[in-house]
Amino acid sequence: MEFDTASPPSSPVTHALRGKVLLVTIDNPPVNALGVDVRRGLAAAIDAADSNDAVEAVLIVGAGRNFIAGADIREFGKPPQPPALPDVCNRIEASAKPVIAAIHGAALGGGLEVALAAHYRIAVAGAKLGLPEVTLGLLPGAGGTQRAPRLIGAEAALSLMLSGRHVGAQEALKLGLVDRVGHSDDVLAEGIAYAQELLAARAPVRRTRDAHGLADRAASEAAIAAARAAKKSHGLFSPQKIVDCVEAALNQPFDEGLRFERKQFVACLDSPQRAGLVHAFFAEREVQKAPETRNAEPRPLRTVGVVGGGTMGAGIAVAVLDAGLPVTMIERDDDALARGRANVEKVYDGLIAKGRLSADAKAQTLARLDGSTSYDALANVDLVIEAVFEDLPVKQAVFAELDRVCKPGAVLATNTSYLDIDAIAATTSRPQDVVGLHFFSPANIMKLLEVVVPARVSADVVATAFDLAKKLRKVPVRAGVCDGFIGNRLLAVYRTAADHLMEDGASPYQIDKAVREFGFPMGPYQVIDLAGGDIGWATRKRRAATRDPNARYVQIADRLCERGWFGQKTGRGFYLYPQGARTGSPDPEVEAIIAAERERAGIAPRAFSDDEIIRRYLAAMVNEGANVVHEGIALRPLDVDVTLIYGYGFPRHRGGPMHYADTVGLANVLADIREFAKEDPLFWRPSPLLVDLAERGATFASLNQSA
Ligand code: 3H9
Numbered sequence: 001m002e003f004d005t006a007s008p009p010s011s012p013v014t015h016a017l018r019g020k021v022l023l024v025t026i027d028n029p030p031v032n033a034l035g036v037d038v039r040r041g042l043a044a045a046i047d048a049a050d051s052n053d054a055v056e057a058v059l060i061v062g063a064g065r066n067f068i069a070g071a072d073i074r075e076f077g078k079p080p081q082p083p084a085l086p087d088v089c090n091r092i093e094a095s096a097k098p099v100i101a102a103i104h105g106a107a108l109g110g111g112l113e114v115a116l117a118a119h120y121r122i123a124v125a126g127a128k129l130g131l132p133e134v135t136l137g138l139l140p141g142a143g144g145t146q147r148a149p150r151l152i153g154a155e156a157a158l159s160l161m162l163s164g165r166h167v168g169a170q171e172a173l174k175l176g177l178v179d180r181v182g183h184s185d186d187v188l189a190e191g192i193a194y195a196q197e198l199l200a201a202r203a204p205v206r207r208t209r210d211a212h213g214l215a216d217r218a219a220s221e222a223a224i225a226a227a228r229a230a231k232k233s234h235g236l237f238s239p240q241k242i243v244d245c246v247e248a249a250l251n252q253p254f255d256e257g258l259r260f261e262r263k264q265f266v267a268c269l270d271s272p273q274r275a276g277l278v279h280a281f282f283a284e285r286e287v288q289k290a291p292e293t294r295n296a297e298p299r300p301l302r303t304v305g306v307v308g309g310g311t312m313g314a315g316i317a318v319a320v321l322d323a324g325l326p327v328t329m330i331e332r333d334d335d336a337l338a339r340g341r342a343n344v345e346k347v348y349d350g351l352i353a354k355g356r357l358s359a360d361a362k363a364q365t366l367a368r369l370d371g372s373t374s375y376d377a378l379a380n381v382d383l384v385i386e387a388v389f390e391d392l393p394v395k396q397a398v399f400a401e402l403d404r405v406c407k408p409g410a411v412l413a414t415n416t417s418y419l420d421i422d423a424i425a426a427t428t429s430r431p432q433d434v435v436g437l438h439f440f441s442p443a444n445i446m447k448l449l450e451v452v453v454p455a456r457v458s459a460d461v462v463a464t465a466f467d468l469a470k471k472l473r474k475v476p477v478r479a480g481v482c483d484g485f486i487g488n489r490l491l492a493v494y495r496t497a498a499d500h501l502m503e504d505g506a507s508p509y510q511i512d513k514a515v516r517e518f519g520f521p522m523g524p525y526q527v528i529d530l531a532g533g534d535i536g537w538a539t540r541k542r543r544a545a546t547r548d549p550n551a552r553y554v555q556i557a558d559r560l561c562e563r564g565w566f567g568q569k570t571g572r573g574f575y576l577y578p579q580g581a582r583t584g585s586p587d588p589e590v591e592a593i594i595a596a597e598r599e600r601a602g603i604a605p606r607a608f609s610d611d612e613i614i615r616r617y618l619a620a621m622v623n624e625g626a627n628v629v630h631e632g633i634a635l636r637p638l639d640v641d642v643t644l645i646y647g648y649g650f651p652r653h654r655g656g657p658m659h660y661a662d663t664v665g666l667a668n669v670l671a672d673i674r675e676f677a678k679e680d681p682l683f684w685r686p687s688p689l690l691v692d693l694a695e696r697g698a699t700f701a702s703l704n705q706s707a
Contacts, residue, residue: 013041015048020056021195022049023188031069032062034110036081038072039088042114046095058099059195060092060118061187062111067101067127070109073136073278076269085110085142086262089117093143093207098198102191103127103178108166112177113142116151119206122194123169124182132164136281137274137653139238141265145245146257150211152176154246155223157213161242162227176213209254220250235519236653238268272663276655279701280645283638283656286704288470290451290478290635292462299409299464301471305330305377305384307398309340312415313387315443317369318347320385322444323471326368328377337371344369347444375401383411383468385437392419396427403428411464413437418484421454431456435465438485440647441531448647449474450485475646480633486643489633490624490657496683497620498524499554501613503598505605508574509586514610515617519651525574528557529567529584533574537561551682556597560590619672619684622661626687629658629703637700658700666694 012028012035024045026032034042042060049055062068071085083091092099092114101107101115103123108130115121115129123129131140131148139145140161148157152175160167169181182190214220227243241264248260268274306317307330317327321344329344331337348365351357370377378384384406386398395414402412412434414424425434436452449472451465462478469476479485484492498511512523528536537558547553560573567573568582575584598605625640634640641656654660661669670690677684693699 011041012038013045015045017054018192019196020054020199021192022052022055022058023192024058024060025063026060026068027063029064031066031106032064032111033069033072034085034114035072035075039083039085043083043088043091046091046099050096055097057097057195057199058095059102059191060099060114061102061191062105066105067103067107068111068114069106070111071142073281076274076278085113086258089113089142092117093209096205098203098205100191100195100198102187102194103129104185104187109133109140110142113140113144113147116147116208117143120194120198120203121178122180122182122190123172123178124185124187124190125169126185127169127172128166129172129177130164130166131161132166134162134238134242135164135277137238137271137277138268139242139245139261139265141261143258143261145242145261146249146254147208149220149246149249150213151208153213153223154220154250158223158227158243158246162230162232162239214250217250224250235651237271237273241268273653275663276653276659279655279659280641280652283642284475286638287475287477287642288466290462290466292459293466296459296463298467299382299411299460301325301382301464301467303328303381305381306387307384308387309336309343310387311343312439312441312443314340314343314347315441316385316387316415316439317344318444319439319472319474321365321368323473325471326370328381329369329371330375330378331371331373333373337373341369341371375405378402379405380407381410383413383464385413385415387415390416390419392423395419395424399424399428399434403430409433411435411461413465415439417488421452421481422456425454425456432458433461435461436481436485437465437468446647447475448487448643449476450479450487450643451476452479452481452485454481475642477639477643478635480631482628482631482633486628486634486640487647489628490621490640490644491648493624494617494621495524497616499556500552500680500683501608501616502556502594503554503601503603504608506608506613507591507594510608510610511613514613517610518614519654520649522649526584529573529575531567532569533557533561533566548682552680556594559593559597615672616676618657618660619669619676621657622669623673623687623690625657626690630687630689636704638704662699662701666690666699667697670694
């Protein structure tokens with residue numbers, strides 16, 4: 001795309017006359033966010049158009065890959081600088097000359113609000129329009145809540161604003177969000193042609209504030225009532241405010257609606273949820289920038305091998321197939337291979353049953369899946385992911401085979417969730433090629449991928465792992481080698497804290513409820529029942545010999561497992577699941593077992609408030625999070641946050657455990673831990689990093705910049 005670089009040259013917004021059309025170009029890399037200079041430039045461009053008789057229409061376009069990605073998120077929380085975006089949008093809408101927005105790439109949030117303030121809109125293929133403010137704990141605050149319902153009706157506007165989803169050009173046309181979809185993807189040519197056509201037709205200024213999308217009052221009221229009743233946004237602050245704003249759009253004159261919107265926007269801006277969600281937004285992008293990805297080029301990645309066709313191996317195969325890559329699956333015999341293939345097919349059949357995939361598409365995808373019982377089939381693959389039984393000698397034997405057959409330079413990855421990857425790498429002749437890729441179950445759905453970096457791996461192998469994550473649309477987090485890496489290491493500790501609470505007097509049902517109310521989708525005992533209690537039991541038995549004999553060990557889960565109560569799959573665990581029910585109900589027999597265990601351990605049960613439960617649960621999580629940062633297992637606190645949000649259901653609006661701890665105050669967290677330590681000093685040992693930060697009055701956030 002060619003853009004004029006007219007005056008003023010230092011501004012990210014330039015304008016130049018193209019015939020009778022003033023072409024206004026926003027060039028503010030990387031995504032044309034509406035920072036203060038862009039806002040100033042836009043307002044100045046409209047002023048220039050209005051005061052220049054040669055201008056008959058204004059065309060706004062974005063340079064680079066996007067129209068405008070929205071307000072500049074980095075400005076949130078800082079002192080506001082005029083002009084405010086709502087004023088800029090009003091200025092655009094008030095223009096005496098027709099203003100046209102020509103959209104390519106992202107027109108999101110404030111970006112779409114600029115377009116809505118324009119009088120006509122054209123989009124080209126590949127455009128993504130949306131009002132995703134809700135995902136940042138906000139609402140469209142530059143007139144979006146007032147203009148969108150007027151333009152496309154309350155129901156469609158609410159759906160966009162409450163889901164935050166992006167729509168393509170065709171859907172935007174159908175909704176009435178844009179007036180036209182260009183024939184080509186040359187947004188500049190399409191925009192100019194459209195502007196000229198409008199001028200030729202003497203198209204008038206047409207203001208969205210005067211549009212009639214809310215004319216059907218009954219339909220609008222019904223949409224508002226339905227949105228208010230929806231449970232989806234439970235616990236979130238901004239969705240209800242969005243509904244309030246649409247109600248204001250229906251019931252109040254436009255300018256009053258804008259004032260109401262402004263007040264609600266500021267309330268959202270000031271909310272801790274906004275801070276948590278914006279932290280999550282940037283953290284999610286920061287984790288991609290591991291040192292190795294800056295310093296090394298990824299190796300080519302065209303073909304992938306997966307060793308093991310169990311639940312995990314099959315899930316990984318699906319994730320890789322879905323990224324468009326071919327997969328060769330290895331199993332030890334024909335039966336196991338057939339089962340592995342069936343496990344893969346089952347995922348696609350599930351999608352077909354839900355109407356989300358056609359039989360044809362399944363066949364096309366499965367054509368890329370190959371299988372063999374011989375490792376020799378992996379001779380030419382670029383990367384292998386081992387997903388066999390979690391046992392060091394078993395995995396080492398697989399790696400010996402991979403070492404034998406794989407071509408030089410192939411990346412050899414293990415999906416172990418806690419084993420020592422250095423020990424796996426050491427048994428090969430090429431430890432520089434061995435890396436950990438810890439997927440989470442179901443591997444084709446869960447977004448988290450821990451990239452575990454052993455001591456001798458080369459940087460380009462780590463870069464390749466990050467490249468794979470990108471291809472699989474996963475969120476990669478770099479982790480060092482230790483028992484459990486980042487996520488499972490924290491999990492072990494906060495689950496233990498929950499077990500202590502249970503033995504000391506809280507019921508598993510109260511703990512789960514408190515944890516859910518904090519914002520996790522499930523409590524720890526529901527998770528155990530879902531995953532199967534036998535898995536943790538096997539691990540506990542394996543580790544019994546190496547457990548610190550002085551550490552407190554709660555046996556309640558063992559008592560349940562001894563009875564064969566493994567959770568949902570056996571009809572009972574911590575909960576009862578009569579007739580295959582998926583939600584459990586409390587079990588008096590479990591409560592009796594807990595009571596007996598308390599007696600056996602000589603514990604007089606005491607009551608815990610939900611708040612005390614959360615304080616202990618979170619303190620355990622945060623303290624271990626501090627330990628993994630302190631030991632360099634996680635690069636920064638934000639890596640812990642992303643791990644817990646994407647792999648363990650930590651509520652995103654709280655920003656992850658480390659961000660949350662900052663909001664509570666590290667001195668408060670430390671004081672809690674010291675208080676708890678009076679009862680159990682072995683379990684509650686304050687992390688040296690937490691102590692250091694708390695004593696200096698510093699935050700985890702202060703460490704996020706430095707890695
Ligand atoms: C809003 O508009 C409020 C208004 O209603 C009211 C105001 C009064 N600001 O994602 P990428 C950075 S709220 C600042 O990797 P992609 C990003 O951090 C806003 N920076 O690229 C990254 O930086 P770095 C509503 C931003 O191609 C770089 O750009 N809008 C912003 O995969 C590249 O980003 C949204 O919520 C921003 N708004 O995806 C849209 N956006 O290179 C948020 C991005 O240093 N943005 N950056 O790591 C997105 O969804 C995606 O970035 C987008 C591009 C789809 C645009």
